[in-house]
Amino acid sequence: MAVKVRIPSPLMKMTNNQSEVAAEGNNVKEVFNNLESQFPGIKERLYDENDQLRRFVNVYVNDEDIRFADGEDTALKDGDEVSIIPAIAGGE
Numbered sequence: 001m002a003v004k005v006r007i008p009s010p011l012m013k014m015t016n017n018q019s020e021v022a023a024e025g026n027n028v029k030e031v032f033n034n035l036e037s038q039f040p041g042i043k044e045r046l047y048d049e050n051d052q053l054r055r056f057v058n059v060y061v062n063d064e065d066i067r068f069a070d071g072e073d074t075a076l077k078d079g080d081e082v083s084i085i086p087a088i089a090g091g092e
Contacts, residue, residue: 003031003076006083014042023082028059029072031082046084056087 005023007015015021016039023038025031036043048054059066060083066074076082 001026001076001078003078003080003082005031005035006081008084008086010086011042011045011084014039014045025076027070027072027076028061028066028074028082031076032072058085058087059083060085 002022002024005021007019007021009019012019021035021038023031023034025034032043032046046053046057053059053072059072061069061074061076062081063083066072
């Protein structure tokens with residue numbers, strides 16, 4: 001099933017400077033595996049050495065945080081939008 005994936009600026013160099021790409025998968029994990037097959041090396045930016053999503057990577061499906069759904073097992077349907085949002089820290 002085809003979904004649209006929004007790519008944050010820090011990762012766009014890995015997607016040929018595309019801010020949106022199409023990917024296939026029935027859930028978020030499958031979509032990220034598909035992204036890796038299209039853009040080798042992108043998965044290591046999203047996952048740590050234990051194959052867990054990095055703490056500073058937030059993922060949304062249609063504006064809903066996957067942490068409040070089924071995590072990487074969050075089901076997708078044709079036309080869904082997956083957004084990868086890096087956490088921002090700083091300030092006083």
